[in-house]
Every structure is written in C-alpha cells, then in structure tokens.
Amino acid sequence: MAKKMDSRQMQTLKKVLRYMKPYWFFLGLSIVLAAVTVASTLYFPLLTGDVVDCIVGKGNVDFAAIFAILKKMGVVILVTALAQWIMNVCNNKMTYQIVRDIRNEAFQKLEILPLKYIDGHAHGEIVSRVIADVDQFADGLLMGFTQLFTGVITIVGTIGFMLSVNVGITLVVLVVTPVSLFVASFIAKRTFKMFKLQSETRGEQTALIDEMIGNQKVVQAFSHEDEALEKFDEINGRLQKYSLQAIFFSSITNPATRFVNSLVYTGVGVTGALAAISGRLSVGQLSCFLSYANQYTKPFNEISGVVTELQNAIACAGRVFELIEEEPQVPEAQNAAVLKDIDGKVDLQDVCFSYVPEQKLIENFNLTVKPGQRVAIVGPTGCGKTTVINLLMRFYDVTAGSIKVEDIDIQEMTRKSLRAGYGMVLQETWLRSGTIRDNITVGKPDATDEEVIAAAKACHADSFIRRLPNGYDTVIGEDGGSLSQGQKQLLCITRVMLCKPPMLILDEATSSIDTRTEIKIQNAFAKLMEGRTSFIVAHRLSTIRNADIILVMKDGQIIEQGNHETLLEKKGFYANLYNSQYSY
Numbered sequence: 001m002a003k004k005m006d007s008r009q010m011q012t013l014k015k016v017l018r019y020m021k022p023y024w025f026f027l028g029l030s031i032v033l034a035a036v037t038v039a040s041t042l043y044f045p046l047l048t049g050d051v052v053d054c055i056v057g058k059g060n061v062d063f064a065a066i067f068a069i070l071k072k073m074g075v076v077i078l079v080t081a082l083a084q085w086i087m088n089v090c091n092n093k094m095t096y097q098i099v100r101d102i103r104n105e106a107f108q109k110l111e112i113l114p115l116k117y118i119d120g121h122a123h124g125e126i127v128s129r130v131i132a133d134v135d136q137f138a139d140g141l142l143m144g145f146t147q148l149f150t151g152v153i154t155i156v157g158t159i160g161f162m163l164s165v166n167v168g169i170t171l172v173v174l175v176v177t178p179v180s181l182f183v184a185s186f187i188a189k190r191t192f193k194m195f196k197l198q199s200e201t202r203g204e205q206t207a208l209i210d211e212m213i214g215n216q217k218v219v220q221a222f223s224h225e226d227e228a229l230e231k232f233d234e235i236n237g238r239l240q241k242y243s244l245q246a247i248f249f250s251s252i253t254n255p256a257t258r259f260v261n262s263l264v265y266t267g268v269g270v271t272g273a274l275a276a277i278s279g280r281l282s283v284g285q286l287s288c289f290l291s292y293a294n295q296y297t298k299p300f301n302e303i304s305g306v307v308t309e310l311q312n313a314i315a316c317a318g319r320v321f322e323l324i325e326e327e328p329q330v331p332e333a334q335n336a337a338v339l340k341d342i343d344g345k346v347d348l349q350d351v352c353f354s355y356v357p358e359q360k361l362i363e364n365f366n367l368t369v370k371p372g373q374r375v376a377i378v379g380p381t382g383c384g385k386t387t388v389i390n391l392l393m394r395f396y397d398v399t400a401g402s403i404k405v406e407d408i409d410i411q412e413m414t415r416k417s418l419r420a421g422y423g424m425v426l427q428e429t430w431l432r433s434g435t436i437r438d439n440i441t442v443g444k445p446d447a448t449d450e451e452v453i454a455a456a457k458a459c460h461a462d463s464f465i466r467r468l469p470n471g472y473d474t475v476i477g478e479d480g481g482s483l484s485q486g487q488k489q490l491l492c493i494t495r496v497m498l499c500k501p502p503m504l505i506l507d508e509a510t511s512s513i514d515t516r517t518e519i520k521i522q523n524a525f526a527k528l529m530e531g532r533t534s535f536i537v538a539h540r541l542s543t544i545r546n547a548d549i550i551l552v553m554k555d556g557q558i559i560e561q562g563n564h565e566t567l568l569e570k571k572g573f574y575a576n577l578y579n580s581q582y583s584y
Contacts, residue, residue: 105324246312
C-alpha cells in the first residue's frame with residue numbers, strides 16, 4: 001500500500017514538473033537568487049566572528065577594523081534583501097502562472113467532458129476540485145519554491161563554511177543530521193494519506209452544501225432539514241477527524257526536528273567550547289560556529305514543514321489531475337461535415353442506448369421524420385422520452401444504430417452545426433447573470449432591439465419585461481433571480497423564437513405557464529413550427545393533438561404510433577393515457 005502511495009505521489013509530482021517546464025527561466029533565476037541569498041546569509045556569521053575577534057579585551061578594541069567589517073555587513077544585508085525580494089517575485093509569478101494553466105486546462109476539460117461525467121458527479125465536488133484543491137496546491141507549491149531551494153542550499157552551504165572553519169566540529173554536526181531526516185521522512189509518509197482523505201471529504205462536503213443551497217425550497221417543502229443536518233454533521237465529523245489527524249502528524253514534525261536540532265546545537269557548543277579552551281578555536285570562530293549550527297538546523301524545520309505542506313499539495317493536485325485526465329467526449333472527425341441548408345429530415349435506425357450497461361433502456365428504436373413534421377413523444381416517466389432528445393442533440397452517443405440528419409450520420413458532423421440546427425426549450429430553465437436582453441440574445445448576439453422585442457411579443461413576454469425596473473436592461477441574477485418560474489420559461493421560449501431555428505425540440509416547454517398564456521404561446525409555437533421539423537415531449541396530451549406523428553413509448557420501445565385520432569380509435573395505451581387525464 002505504501003509503495004502504491006509513493007508511486008502515485010511520484011506520478012503526480014512528474015505532472016507538476018510538466019506544468020513547470022514553460023517557466024524554467026523563473027525557476028532557474030529563483031535557484032540562483034536562492035544561492036545568492038544563502039551565500040550572503042552564511043557570509044554574515046563570518047563577519048560577526050571577525051568583529052568578536054577584534055574585541056580582544058577592555059581598552060583593546062580595533063575600531064577601524066570593526067567599522068570596515070560593519071560596512072561589509074551593510075552591503076551583505078542589502079544584497080540579501082534585494083535577492084530575496086526578486087526571488088519571491090519569481091516564485092509568486094511562477095506559482096500563479098502554473099495554477100492559472102492548471103485551472104484553464106481543468107475548465108477546458110469540463111467543456112469537452114461527456115455529459116455522463118457531469119451527470120455522474122456532484123457539481124459541488126467538481127467545483128471543489130477546480131477551486132479549493134487548486135488553491136491548496138498553490139499554497140504548497142509557493143511554500144516549496146520559497147523555502148525548499150533556500151533550505152537545501154543553506155544546508156549544503158553551511159557544511160562548506162563549517163568545514164572551512166573546523167573539520168572536527170563539522171563532523172559532529174553531520175553525525176546527528178540523519179536523525180532529523182529520518183524523523184521528517186517518518187512523519188511525511190503518514191501525513192499524505194490523511195491530507196488525501198481530508199481533500200476528498202472537503203469535496204464531499206462542498207457537494208452537499210451546493211446541493212442543499214440549490215434545492216433549499218425542496219428541502220424545506222419536504223421537511224428534510226433534520227436529515228440534511230444529520231448528513232452534514234456526519235461528513236463534517238469525518239472532515240474534523242481527518243483534518244485533526246493530518247494536522248497532528250504535520251504539527252509534530254516541527255517540534256520533533258527542533259529536538260534533533262537542539263542536539264546538534266548542544267554538540268557544537270560542547271565540542272566548540274572544549275576546542276576554544278584548548279586554543280584550537282578562537283572565541284569569534286566559536287560564535288561563528290554556534291551561529292552556523294542554528295542556520296544549519298533551521299532549514300530542517302522549514303523543509304519538514306514544506307514536506308508536510310507538499311503532501312497536502314500533491315494530494316490536492318492528484319484530484320485535479322484526475323479531472324484533467326478524464327476521457328473526453330468522442331472527438332469530431334477531421335473531415336466532419338458542417339450541417340447547412342437544413343430541411344429537417346431525421347432518421348433513427350435501430351438505435352440502442354443505455355446510461356448503465358447492465359440496465360437496458362432504448363432498444364431497436366426506428367423512426368423516420370419528414371421535413372416539417374411535428375413529432376410528439378409521450379409515455380410514462382422513465383420510458384426514454386428525454387433520452388431520445390439527448391440522443392438527437394448528441395449530448396449522449398448511441399450505443400448501436402445511427403441517427404441521421406439530412407442523410408448524414410450525426411457522428412460524422414460537427415456538434416456545433418448539429419446543435420445550431422435545433423431550437424431547444426426544456427422544462428428546466430437556464431438563465432445566467434446579466435440583463436434580460438443578454439439572456440434572450442444568447443443564441444443570436446447580433447440581434448437588433450426590434451428583433452428582440454418582436455420575439456418577446458410573440459411569446460407574450462414583452463408585457464412583464466416592460467414592468468421590470470429597467471425593462472430589457474434589468475439585471476437578473478443566476479437562474480433568473482426573483483423572476484417566477486413561468487417568467488423564466490417565457491424568456492427561454494423567447495430566446496428560441498428569436499433564433500428561428502430549422503428544427504425545434506420542446507420538452508415540457510410550457511409546464512410552468514398558466515393555462516391562458518399557454519394557449520397564446522401554443523398559437524405562437526404553431527406559427528413557429530410551420531415548415532419546421534419539431535419534436536415535442538409532453539405530459540399534457542391536450543397540447544399535442546395537432547402533431548403529425550405521436551410516438552407512444554414504454555420501456556424504451558415505441559408501442560404505438562399515429563396521429564391523435566387514429567390512436568384514440570385503437571383504444572390502446574394512448575387512449576387510456578389520454579382518457580385518464582379527463583376522468584373524474
């Protein structure tokens with residue numbers, strides 16, 4: 001298990017290095033400046049020791065030499081500060097450019113992921129990966145760049161400076177050093193697992209919060225508050241447990257390494273004092289060595305902290321990379337056709353599809369739609385009505401068989417041109433933050449004000465829009481803000497009415513609109529559907545009486561087919577379904 005974990009960490013680290021590749025200049029400059037910073041910092045104790053040696057005794061102080069050394073100290077401090085500042089600028093620039101690249105790639109992947117991934121994962125959990133996990137990764141990466149390089153160079157540089165002063169005391173330091181490395185390694189291995197669990201649980205918590213906020217009305221309507229609180233408490237309890245364990249292991253790193261560092265300092269102090277008494281070391285050199293002992297051990301504290309933070313960063317990065325490396329939707333062929341001059345001919349031949357391989361849904365589905373025909377799809381819940389719409393729009397690809405538009409297989413044409421051929425109004429509305437006009441012109445950004453108003457009047461939305469504070473310039477929030485469900489749906493219908501696409505898909509398009517307005521909109525739709533192939537999904541069968549073809553579906557199969565009158569005459573499933581809506 002440990003080997004598997006280490007392998008996973010190494011794979012993630014290699015991916016991080018790949019993102020660092022474009023910024024090697026900043027990395028190299030940061031390492032050089034870290035070396036300059038360390039060199040000047042380590043040179044300072046030598047100057048301090050020289051100053052001490054210039055103070056021989058009372059009344060015997062070499063002030064001229066001291067002032068000359070103080071000038072050197074001033075220059076060293078200035079160089080150190082400048083190098084450190086530029087190094088931090090490089091590290092910040094490099095870190096946040098890498099984070100920007102990762103977020104860009106993650107969002108680009110979201111745009112091309114198949115809908116089955118989005119449908120199969122909690123939205124809040126996906127948001128947590130792109131936002132929270134990347135932020136955690138950035139913190140760990142910044143700490144790594146800032147402290148790791150300087151820490152390693154400090155350790156190497158300090159050993160070099162100490163060897164130049166006294167070899168014997170330096171060996172004492174080196175003998176105790178492996179203990180500190182062992183302690184840091186021991187703790188780091190146990191920290192990664194806890195940070196990974198913490199990150200996963202945080203994503204689970206974000207998903208629950210997102211779900212509860214987005215469906216607060218439903219939660220309250222069904223008195224689900226207590227169950228929601230219980231579930232939140234359970235997830236929150238696990239997050240507390242994993243967080244405490246992660247923090248516990250990471251927090252004992254510093255005191256453990258400090259204890260080892262104190263042993264190093266003690267060893268230097270004792271051996272250095274004995275050397276000074278025997279005359280093999282001057283007092284200035286001893287003070288210099290004690291200063292080096294502190295500087296030598298300090299990076300171990302920093303590096304152990306960095307290693308702990310990097311464990312968290314790598315765990316978070318791993319979750320983001322899982323998203324980035326998800327299998328994208330089937331790419332379009334290089335010579336994919338662009339759908340033009342659409343008449344509205346649609347053929348479904350032996351179509352088979354299921355969301356889950358073990359659970360069959362649509363099998364051997366056949367349908368031929370002539371240009372301009374109105375096709376209504378009815379049936380009980382779960383029979384596959386909306387699934388057919390998903391397949392027509394190529395939100396999902398068929399498992400077997402083919403769907404053709406204008407005698408071209410939709411898998412051989414660009415998704416953009418296929419979807420541009422449809423106007424789609426769903427039961428669930430989609431509105432974004434912006435003005436009313438912005439939301440209407442989504443499909444036709446260059447539409448004139450006259451065109452927008454004409455479309456709104458045709459859908460009977462103009463009157464309520466004009467009653468808003470700023471009319472068509474009224475800013476609404478995400479998902480329509482304070483607009484009623486019916487008003488939101490009217491805006492979505494207006495959006496399609498403005499585009500006037502060659503084909504229409506209406507999936508319970510008037511489900512949230514009052515009966516009087518619905519009749520008016522049905523008349524507007526009737527005008528819009530003239531000469532256009534239309535697919536209509538409806539539960540209220542009164543709205544589809546004028547359809548050319550009514551498909552009655554059950555368990556993914558077409559069990560009846562015909563127009564309203566012929567299906568009533570058959571006195572089959574459709575007739576029973578229709579009559580049940582008018583029985584008392």
